[in-house]
Amino acid sequence: MLALIQRVRRARVDVAQETVGSIGPGLLVLVCAEQGDTEAQGDKLLAKILKLRIFSDADGKMNLSVQDMDGAGTQGGLLIVSQFTLAADTTGGNRPSFKGAAAPDDGRRLYDYFVTQARAAHPVVQTGIFAADMLVELVNDGPVTIPMRVAPTL
Numbered sequence: 463m464l465a466l467i468q469r470v471r472r473a474r475v476d477v478a479q480e481t482v483g484s485i486g487p488g489l490l491v492l493v494c495a496e497q498g499d500t501e502a503q504g505d506k507l508l509a510k511i512l513k514l515r516i517f518s519d520a521d522g523k524m525n526l527s528v529q530d531m532d533g534a535g536t537q538g539g540l541l542i543v544s545q546f547t548l549a550a551d552t553t554g555g556n557r558p559s560f561k562g563a564a565a566p567d568d569g570r571r572l573y574d575y576f577v578t579q580a581r582a583a584h585p586v587v588q589t590g591i592f593a594a595d596m597l598v599e600l601v602n603d604g605p606v607t608i609p610m611r612v613a614p615t616l
Contacts (some may be wrong), residue, residue: 483588485539
Protein backbone atom coordinates (compact mmCIF):
# COMPACT_ATOMS: atom_id res chain seq x y z
CA MET A 463 0.00 0.00 0.00
CA LEU A 464 1.05 3.55 -0.68
CA ALA A 465 0.40 6.69 1.29
CA LEU A 466 1.38 10.32 1.06
CA ILE A 467 1.24 11.96 4.49
CA GLN A 468 1.07 15.71 4.91
CA ARG A 469 1.30 17.45 8.27
CA VAL A 470 -1.45 20.07 8.19
CA ARG A 471 -2.75 22.97 10.23
CA ARG A 472 -6.16 22.14 8.74
CA ALA A 473 -7.58 20.21 5.82
CA ARG A 474 -10.94 19.42 4.29
CA VAL A 475 -12.54 17.46 1.49
CA ASP A 476 -15.52 18.69 -0.51
CA VAL A 477 -17.73 16.63 -2.81
CA ALA A 478 -20.37 18.39 -4.93
CA GLN A 479 -19.79 21.67 -3.05
CA GLU A 480 -20.38 20.01 0.33
CA THR A 481 -17.70 19.40 2.96
CA VAL A 482 -17.62 15.66 3.73
CA GLY A 483 -14.58 15.62 6.00
CA SER A 484 -12.40 18.16 7.79
CA ILE A 485 -9.76 18.33 10.50
CA GLY A 486 -7.74 20.92 12.36
CA PRO A 487 -4.07 20.15 13.11
CA GLY A 488 -3.10 16.63 12.13
CA LEU A 489 -2.35 14.49 9.11
CA LEU A 490 -3.85 14.41 5.64
CA VAL A 491 -3.34 10.82 4.51
CA LEU A 492 -3.70 10.13 0.80
CA VAL A 493 -3.86 6.34 0.49
CA CYS A 494 -3.67 3.94 -2.46
CA ALA A 495 -4.09 0.19 -2.62
CA GLU A 496 -2.02 -1.59 -5.24
CA GLN A 497 -2.66 -4.92 -6.91
CA GLY A 498 -2.09 -7.77 -4.47
CA ASP A 499 -2.24 -5.60 -1.33
CA THR A 500 -3.67 -7.11 1.85
CA GLU A 501 -5.26 -6.02 5.11
CA ALA A 502 -1.97 -6.85 6.87
CA GLN A 503 -0.25 -4.18 4.79
CA GLY A 504 -2.99 -1.72 5.75
CA ASP A 505 -2.44 -2.55 9.42
CA LYS A 506 1.32 -2.03 9.08
CA LEU A 507 0.88 1.25 7.20
CA LEU A 508 -1.61 2.59 9.77
CA ALA A 509 0.67 1.65 12.70
CA LYS A 510 3.56 3.47 11.04
CA ILE A 511 1.45 6.57 10.33
CA LEU A 512 0.11 6.76 13.88
CA LYS A 513 3.63 6.53 15.35
CA LEU A 514 5.35 8.79 12.81
CA ARG A 515 7.10 11.50 14.85
CA ILE A 516 6.70 14.62 12.73
CA PHE A 517 5.06 17.07 15.17
CA SER A 518 7.09 19.49 17.27
CA ASP A 519 7.64 18.97 20.98
CA ALA A 520 8.14 21.80 23.51
CA ASP A 521 11.72 22.25 22.23
CA GLY A 522 10.62 22.57 18.60
CA LYS A 523 11.99 19.14 17.60
CA MET A 524 9.95 16.68 15.56
CA ASN A 525 9.45 14.18 18.38
CA LEU A 526 5.66 13.81 18.60
CA SER A 527 3.29 11.60 16.65
CA VAL A 528 -0.32 12.47 15.83
CA GLN A 529 -1.25 10.33 18.85
CA ASP A 530 1.20 12.18 21.11
CA MET A 531 -0.49 15.49 20.27
CA ASP A 532 -3.25 14.59 22.75
CA GLY A 533 -0.72 14.96 25.57
CA ALA A 534 0.34 18.34 24.20
CA GLY A 535 -3.16 19.79 24.65
CA THR A 536 -4.26 19.35 21.05
CA GLN A 537 -6.11 16.43 19.54
CA GLY A 538 -4.50 15.60 16.20
CA GLY A 539 -6.82 14.51 13.43
CA LEU A 540 -6.52 12.15 10.49
CA LEU A 541 -8.17 13.02 7.19
CA ILE A 542 -7.98 9.88 5.04
CA VAL A 543 -8.56 10.29 1.31
CA SER A 544 -8.39 7.54 -1.33
CA GLN A 545 -6.08 8.41 -4.21
CA PHE A 546 -5.39 5.72 -6.80
CA THR A 547 -3.16 8.11 -8.75
CA LEU A 548 -0.37 7.46 -6.22
CA ALA A 549 0.17 4.22 -8.16
CA ALA A 550 1.00 6.18 -11.34
CA ASP A 551 3.74 4.76 -13.53
CA THR A 552 5.30 7.57 -15.55
CA THR A 553 8.18 5.63 -17.10
CA GLY A 554 6.46 4.95 -20.42
CA GLY A 555 5.82 8.40 -21.81
CA ASN A 556 3.78 11.44 -20.93
CA ARG A 557 0.51 9.76 -19.97
CA PRO A 558 0.68 7.94 -16.61
CA SER A 559 -0.43 4.35 -16.35
CA PHE A 560 -2.44 3.28 -13.32
CA LYS A 561 -2.48 -0.46 -13.99
CA GLY A 562 -0.54 -1.06 -10.75
CA ALA A 563 -3.47 0.26 -8.69
CA ALA A 564 -5.84 -2.27 -7.16
CA ALA A 565 -9.06 -2.99 -9.04
CA PRO A 566 -11.86 -0.68 -7.84
CA ASP A 567 -13.59 -3.36 -5.72
CA ASP A 568 -10.33 -4.35 -4.03
CA GLY A 569 -9.32 -0.72 -3.61
CA ARG A 570 -12.64 0.13 -1.94
CA ARG A 571 -12.44 -2.93 0.34
CA LEU A 572 -8.90 -2.08 1.47
CA TYR A 573 -9.69 1.63 1.86
CA ASP A 574 -12.77 0.84 3.97
CA TYR A 575 -10.72 -1.59 6.06
CA PHE A 576 -7.98 1.01 6.57
CA VAL A 577 -10.53 3.64 7.67
CA THR A 578 -12.26 1.20 10.04
CA GLN A 579 -8.93 0.31 11.66
CA ALA A 580 -7.98 4.00 11.90
CA ARG A 581 -11.27 4.82 13.65
CA ALA A 582 -10.67 2.00 16.14
CA ALA A 583 -7.15 3.25 16.89
CA HIS A 584 -7.52 7.04 16.85
CA PRO A 585 -10.20 9.40 18.21
CA VAL A 586 -10.38 11.91 15.32
CA VAL A 587 -10.76 10.38 11.86
CA GLN A 588 -12.48 12.02 8.90
CA THR A 589 -12.58 10.81 5.29
CA GLY A 590 -13.28 11.67 1.73
CA ILE A 591 -15.59 9.50 -0.40
CA PHE A 592 -14.04 6.61 -2.30
CA ALA A 593 -14.00 7.16 -6.09
CA ALA A 594 -15.72 10.55 -5.81
CA ASP A 595 -14.50 13.65 -7.59
CA MET A 596 -13.10 15.46 -4.55
CA LEU A 597 -11.65 18.88 -3.88
CA VAL A 598 -8.99 18.66 -1.17
CA GLU A 599 -8.00 21.86 0.57
CA LEU A 600 -5.14 21.97 3.05
CA VAL A 601 -2.72 24.20 4.84
CA ASN A 602 0.51 22.20 4.84
CA ASP A 603 2.43 22.76 8.07
CA GLY A 604 6.17 23.04 7.55
CA PRO A 605 5.75 21.95 4.81
CA VAL A 606 6.11 18.34 5.91
CA THR A 607 5.19 15.76 3.26
CA ILE A 608 6.27 12.12 3.55
CA PRO A 609 5.70 9.30 1.06
CA MET A 610 5.28 5.79 2.49
CA ARG A 611 5.05 2.36 0.92
CA VAL A 612 4.40 -0.89 2.76
CA ALA A 613 5.50 -3.85 0.70
CA PRO A 614 3.92 -7.29 1.03
CA THR A 615 5.38 -9.49 3.75
CA LEU A 616 7.00 -12.60 2.32
